[in-house]
Amino acid sequence: MGSVGAERFKELSPAGTPEGNVVMSFSFDSYQLEEDELQRGSQAKGVLTFMEPASEDPEPQDRYHGIYFAMLLAGVGFLLPYNSFITDVDYLHHKYPGTSIVFDMSLTYILVALVAVILNNALVELLSLHTRISVGYLFALGPLLFVSICDVWLELFSRRQAYAINLVAVGVVAFGCTVQQSSFYGYTGLLPKRYTQGVMTGESTAGVIISLSRIFTKLLLSDEKENTVIFFFISIGMELTCFILHLLVKRTRFVRYYTDGSRKGLPETRGAGDPGTGYRVHHDVTSEDVRFENRQRGQPRSPPEGGLCKGRTAVLAELCCLSLPDMLLYRYVVSRLIWAYMLSIAMTYFITLCLFPGLESEIHNCTLGEWLPILIMAIFNLSDFVGKILAALPYDWRGTHLLVYSCLRVVFIPLFIMCVYPNGQPTFGHPAWPCIFSLLMGITNGYFGSVPMILAAGKVSPEQRELAGNTMTVSYMTGLTLGSAVAYFAYSLTSTSHSTCFYTETS
Template identity: 70%
Template sequence: MGSVGSQRLKESSVAGTPDRTVVTSFGFEGLQLEARAAAAEAAREQSLRARGILTSMDSEEEPVPDDRYHAIYFAMLLAGVGFLLPYNSFITDVDYLHHKYPGTSIVFDMSLTYILVALAAVLLNNVLVERLNLHTRITTGYLLALGPLLFISVCDVWLQLFAHDQAYAINLAAVGTVAFGCTVQQSSFYGYTGMLPKRYTQGVMTGESTAGVMISLSRILTKLLLPDERASTLIFFLVSVGLELLCFLLHLLVRRSRFVLYYTTRPRDSRGCQAGYRVHHDVAAGDIHFEHQAPAVAHSDSLDSPAHEVGCCPLTLSTPPALLLHRYVVARVIWADMLSIAVTYFITLCLFPGLESEIRHCVLGEWLPILVMAVFNLSDFVGKILAALPVDWRGTHLLACSCLRVVFIPLFILCVYPSGTPALRHPAWPCIFSLLMGISNGYFGSVPMILAAGKVSPKQRELAGNTMTVSYMSGLTLGSAVAYCTYSLTQDAHSSCLRTANGSISAGP
């Protein structure tokens, strides 16, 4: 009888297991483990309440916090500004660079350095997403962006401590450092905002376009108000440092706000922890969960990263096969969005800024590429705002629309080829094409990033954001590589205007 009763007790313990394929306790040992787990859970909830952080049960009872005065949205928009502001600061003062480094390809070298380092940085950040604290990565990115800006402002522009060749190399090194910091910051922020409502991801991407507009206006104003080129450039860089510092301070304030904590703590508190490892792979839903079920009281550091459970060990197993499996399942769900954003930025980088900056007109001269690029920046900003419209896109339809943008490549080529007498020589053509390309780039470059976060579970949104950034950077890199092929089409564009002018002079009386 005793053995039969013991056997029934064991069977009932197994039947009560959440997953019959995973046995976590037997007999009276199971009762003891459950008691310990319950005590640990109570201690964990008490610790969270002491820190003012809601558990999942509390969050269901409490109303959703409001974004009063849209302050969180504004902070996320400035976060997007902070991604691209340092790099735009280096390449927007093109007049100063051409004056200081005449006859060199300084702007092209900066662009190439930025893209290569940024690709390496986003791959590294994607590897370390489960190992390093989210806010540690963001803070490090801000510091790596602020440091080079301040260093170049003081030591190179103001004090001019370096020789010509040294300054050239130091500027490239500064751009590389900025690229690493800003890309880690950008990739982490997309995972961060992926846990918030969709409009905040759109706000971040709108901020990226805002950075170009703000820096362009800053350069125009400093150049108009200060005739001295060195002084205007110094003030220009210091304004950029101030804006970047403002973005950093707002991040430090917002990360502890009740609104952000409500959304970033829910994914971690959604299920309790028991003893042992459990791996759930739902192929139909494209979802995967890695849970460590050893009860533990939460530590303060675990609250800072959505890649970590509160009261649990890291969400994903630390073994490489498990990490690869996690990424595979996430990519399997958002593959169409990954391809959409990669194709969008690939087509854009094939033409901008390379080919667009080489478009010439014998009357407008250098003003035409400036106008064309300005039209692109403004229309890209409009496109990112339009991405906030509630349109229910299917992934395949989004990918098809992104691929249709390939028509811009032959259209822009016709604006520069044949060299000297292009088929579409009127300056209105490149402006119209740039307007359409900018709007479509802003829209189809933002919508996939916004939708991808909603297709995975809350726990996987940071990883989904990082995965989308890998696709984004891959498109940028491939587009920049293909852009080399377009330079040969514009080699004689400027000289043809000179030949035409000389021919008109010689033909005159």
């Protein structure tokens, strides 16, 4: 299959198996598979399978569910800043009447987030996990402090300047929070499966907390400026709490056991005269299996133990030194295993972002006034929270079945459009209709937005899970981006609704 002494990727060739399956063979030289030392001498006929490295220490237990709660708050932390900007929709409509401010914020967030998640996926081998998370928190806290003090409280800017500053702030928040989010999915991929579900539940918890915060601040304080300032300060306090908790939890024995365990098995740097071990990747397309075959070579090139590769899992430490084509190939191998889950989560969030928060924020009613969009968004956040709790129920979905059910959610798009169109007398004019649709959309979004992310980590080896988590987040962000772009079409249907009062007919 190619010269063993070659220094780079050699082959990409299909081959047949005795069973008739199609096998794609990928050859990497000069990088040692971290299980080689553990598997050497086994009766595996030259084929190695990934396995958790043995540890002398007993497996620690999360007895009081403190780590799970910390991961839930982590999910709160990387969606809370953005939710803070868009949930005070009454304040935005009052300050920027007749504008598409919510749509602009949503699209700005998603475009920057897509760039951020691609950069994070590319730099996953270069910057340590906790460095990326900490920088993300700082990028999220800065704009929240600046906008709440300088714009909302002190009102230092004109209306046009404030509009632009809010969009820039949302962009900075998007970059920081997305780096956090993408890194956390790689982080929890190293932990047991339930912690990924905890992070995703935290995302919905952020929406519930922010919605309740906005409702109570608006009920308790009649002055719009005062209740908005307090609303932002509550968000800042919670974000700081999430950051501090992360710094504490990463030092716990439970977390270190799993994150350090993913790095064990990496062989010590060899001397110049020692023979190194390369590996060849066999990808069985039919069975969606990846196998690694051992090979010996004369010129070793072991991954460095320090510098940019310090603190990585063994596989990522090896990838740190790969060429760009080889890095892309490794991502391709992982993507072939989880493609159905990638498409499923992308479709789920594409449909949701077509409608939320943009179109939902433009549904008005004469009786409820600006309270209706606040209530609709609160219902969505609460039902999304319920859906992500339901995702914890054990059920082994097939990737293709998840994709089909995710696509069926497209029915929500015409239903919500009929809540605002035709202008003046929409088909579903009663305020109960958008509330019901928002409830159903939230539950399905929470469930089908979580299950693919949870199950995808189990389709790859433990050492590939951080990269798989980052790859899933790229798909997630792609769906969000396309959905936000399509949402502008929905805004054109509501362009005259600001001056129209929706009355419902009674019969």
